[in-house]
Amino acid sequence: MVVVMKERVTTEQVERVIAHLVELGMDVHRSTGAARVVLGVVGSGKVDPRLIEMMDGVHEVLRITEPYKLASRTFKPEDTVFSIGDVRIGGDEVIVIAGPCSAENEAQVNATAAAVKRAGAKAFRGGAFKPRSSPYSFQGLGEEGLRLLRNAANAHDLKLVTEVMDISQIEVIDKYADVFQVGARNMQNFTLLRELGRTRKTILLKRGISATIEEWLLSAEYVLAGGNTQVILCERGIRTFETQTRNTLDISAIPIVKQLSHLPVFVDPSHGTGRRDKVAPMARAAVAAGADGLLIEVHCDPDHALSDGAQSLFPSQFDRLMAELRIIAPAIGRSICLEPIARRGWAR
Amino acid sequence: MVVVMKERVTTEQVERVIAHLVELGMDVHRSTGAARVVLGVVGSGKVDPRLIEMMDGVHEVLRITEPYKLASRTFKPEDTVFSIGDVRIGGDEVIVIAGPCSAENEAQVNATAAAVKRAGAKAFRGGAFKPRSSPYSFQGLGEEGLRLLRNAANAHDLKLVTEVMDISQIEVIDKYADVFQVGARNMQNFTLLRELGRTRKTILLKRGISATIEEWLLSAEYVLAGGNTQVILCERGIRTFETQTRNTLDISAIPIVKQLSHLPVFVDPSHGTGRRDKVAPMARAAVAAGADGLLIEVHCDPDHALSDGAQSLFPSQFDRLMAELRIIAPAIGRSICLEPIARRGWAR
Amino acid sequence: MVVVMKERVTTEQVERVIAHLVELGMDVHRSTGAARVVLGVVGSGKVDPRLIEMMDGVHEVLRITEPYKLASRTFKPEDTVFSIGDVRIGGDEVIVIAGPCSAENEAQVNATAAAVKRAGAKAFRGGAFKPRSSPYSFQGLGEEGLRLLRNAANAHDLKLVTEVMDISQIEVIDKYADVFQVGARNMQNFTLLRELGRTRKTILLKRGISATIEEWLLSAEYVLAGGNTQVILCERGIRTFETQTRNTLDISAIPIVKQLSHLPVFVDPSHGTGRRDKVAPMARAAVAAGADGLLIEVHCDPDHALSDGAQSLFPSQFDRLMAELRIIAPAIGRSICLEPIARRGWAR
């Protein structure tokens, strides 16, 4: 914290601020320039910058960013890379997670899993408990949905990613899934994050719709502080004044997070745009900007999906997108599933 | 829902859209104007407007707002007015809820309760479970805090308002509080809202930091749908590009919500500004704009508060604010606690 | 400017940063704390903080705000108060400027001027050159409009406020108006601001739709730097994610600007809300929050206005609003036109 005093300040005012900070357990380093006195403040005490800012003679208090520690590059300079079974997250390969918004029935889940595997996805996504902004919408199949998703993932050798909405769901989801997804609305559900920090499974933490990057990293800190180091950050669009899309997918968050943090960054272009025809351009942009992975909604029959069909790709669109991504990835020294079933099929 | 077709559209395209809507269980009313075909769509089916928007020949889909029903003035034209004991919410009197951010100890809780009662507050606020954006901050006293708050409220004839963060806390808070406060971060915690809809206590629902007014009313709908009609909406600032304050308190939300909904609207100028010296102007503005009540942080000793001291008023500042509000309220035909203890004291 | 070095930094890195700053003409004050080195930087040189931030070993550069000088309270602690004829701006009286969006014809201009004078307005507003977002809308009457506005203002003893859109219009507007209004879209038209700084008439400077308060004060600085000290700042709504109103009127800007700057602050609730039925609540809120004046659209026949009729008050609504404001103003020790013609008429 840096305290900047006003230009016309009395010695007493400066001393009163210093005394107050020292009383709160801080070390203060005073620097008297030509125009202003500036105080550098560090220490283990707890100080609310706004309280200092209201003291007489104080011009403003500048906060040194990074209240997060474990999530920062200062703490851990090298990239975090970890494995979920044979899938390496944060490495040279760009990992694609794909699947439907919700598990609806066995046929839909299986057909979609087969399609995404064939195109090169490494993990399967799908929801069993759905958070819906209206109480009158489809709320998911519950544990039966989890069972369907797990079976389909197993049948097609895919990892399974599914959303956890509440601490009461952790136990049951833990029985089925490889990755707990935390949705944007729960990014600051600290009770949930703390519990997930006690598990030892990967957490995919979506950015809140109006969360700053600093707040997002602080939420990751809750999980890391519990000893769970397998955290994936997932950008999914922020709220802006623009109304043409549901949200504005913040592609610039990718290089910024990569600079501030060692954690892998994924992008969800499906929720980020809300419309199928915008998914491919934004998925390509994400990979070009350096994303470590993608989370994409694909449905075997989007026109009859029970939820989010409008933003789900048809399997053929997903195939084509994967082919485009394979061209782009090498531009930044990366690869993307070089041996999909489909290609092997063609070779035969 | 209104479907606007493109200017150059074929009969087949129009018919395909109509057929699809009918298949989904909707009634369609076709209106063929000089330049465009417009389809009015109603019915009990479920349609994702984005799916329709992607059909050939469709220019755009205009959504008729108000997916909420019970919260709307269409459903209930007259203002909702209800009582918590002898305190009437939504009536002619502007109700002030005041107290510290957190319960810290018995002396602090009692001194603050005495001060706010004296100035004319009708309810006491204070937190026992604190949601903090950093895992390293003070997290509250838990049930012991609730006990302290209840005792102080009883001693000074005040109703008690406290925040519930998770369904696991409902039972214990129910034993102590008169009003469940739902914080901005939980505005879309639908699991929690649904449970609170099953209680029969007043719910004070804060607006999420980036929630539109429509989303806010939809969240109220979750509570109302459970049969609990005692919902207070509380504006507390939205996130904008401006950085001079924590949030931008959206005073214009007051007349807008009053028009769209029958529910009472309160304003929290303490969180909305984040700084004590901005609380009084914004509290005055809220009453002048027609708020039904205020939620204000007051602390007997803000400089030593364990949380949010910077935005807590000193008791003397709160006294003065209440005096100013008593002048303003009659401008819109309302009153504000005409017989505080303090005034009665002066009269003797 | 304060340069915060990384926690693990080498002496060479610190010295290279210091040497670079000194080369750029700055004085550097080094402060070595337990955890970090912090550099206080002042001087007359020009430094781009982003360039320093990219140097090795630098954690971040914190900018001390207030690149504006003449507009700040640091430069001039007491409130700016000045007179336009017999109308005092920034004093105890809250000044109301009212009138139609555009001058349309003589009858409309006169009827509206009579109505606003009767209710207690001190100045008349109206546009002759209109900036319209569509090239196909009504663009104003030009100089003929100015003549009509001036005549009506004279007939009713009102000052005249009108918008200047381009430096080419300064000369002609100067012949008719008492106050040059700079619209939100021109807030950063620095060519225009610089020219207006050379005039000696009052400038009413609207806040840009996405301007921070700091940028707004910097724009005022352009006028002040030219020697024109009669600047009124006018809040008129900012762009946010909320779509229920055109803009979000930022009432909290009033106390913030009053703290940072000595300049008077007005509020335009008509553009800030865009709807007539929201104007009165927001006008009351502005006065309650401490605004020095209001700018309100009133039209003798809003239903047939050529522009912005939807946000123009009927004369009877304006009468009622003024009566409400007279009750509110004393709450903050101010008054509002105590002797309107209307009241004098009643007394006879």
Place this chain on the structure above:
Amino acid sequence: MVVVMKERVTTEQVERVIAHLVELGMDVHRSTGAARVVLGVVGSGKVDPRLIEMMDGVHEVLRITEPYKLASRTFKPEDTVFSIGDVRIGGDEVIVIAGPCSAENEAQVNATAAAVKRAGAKAFRGGAFKPRSSPYSFQGLGEEGLRLLRNAANAHDLKLVTEVMDISQIEVIDKYADVFQVGARNMQNFTLLRELGRTRKTILLKRGISATIEEWLLSAEYVLAGGNTQVILCERGIRTFETQTRNTLDISAIPIVKQLSHLPVFVDPSHGTGRRDKVAPMARAAVAAGADGLLIEVHCDPDHALSDGAQSLFPSQFDRLMAELRIIAPAIGRSICLEPIARRGWAR
């Protein structure tokens, strides 16, 4: 325009709304559904939707978007492609415009032009008149700067792009430049846009910092309405709540504009991020998302640039970026300067 009546509406209310619309010169198509009456409204009259919305019995007025005509795909379905000399805009090749923020002196201008040409840029950019948010910053070299830029462009066979800030500058800039750039702050300077519509040179129109895509296209409409069809739209970042970058570069605007309009879309990743180390990822993302071109700040010696050095690439960084872009462009069926001087040089 679609007028949605309230659910409980009287016949008189509906008829009054229809009568009013007809009086205003509109055709009204009434559609009486089970729950609501919906009115489709078209015609050549002028109606302010907000006025209708305030009539008794009206629930809301839904505006059919696209008040712009000439800029829309409805008006012109095929992509606009045009040539500036031998440079084709909007075709298969992605066009890169590069150069310094400002012309500073002959050596700087020449060295930079040589560098960008060598790497494959097709046009040179540089400012001679600079809009600066502070009145105390470097304001540009004026016509002398234009002369330097033109000479360098000629020497290296590059087109010249430079910013016009005011109608008074059109004449002089027209003597030197191939493309008039309109800056973000001038996007709604309609006086300027109208004048540029009368020229027959290409206009590169930057998106305003808080402009919706619809407003941006409306501004393009001002130029097109004057008969100038050579308009390039250029995304350069929008203002959001995020503070880690100057602006949030809205990559999703690319596919959206491509869908709504036939005009070519460029992206400026330099202003969009404000930091050199974020330029390359965002430039790659823009091309991957389908941009028709890029506008990039490159300086022969960024550390000593007089303005915007922090966001200017070093020539070597620009070389590398161009190489990466050449890999990405084919993923979407495009190319990017296949025969730069540098490559030809290597071949020898």
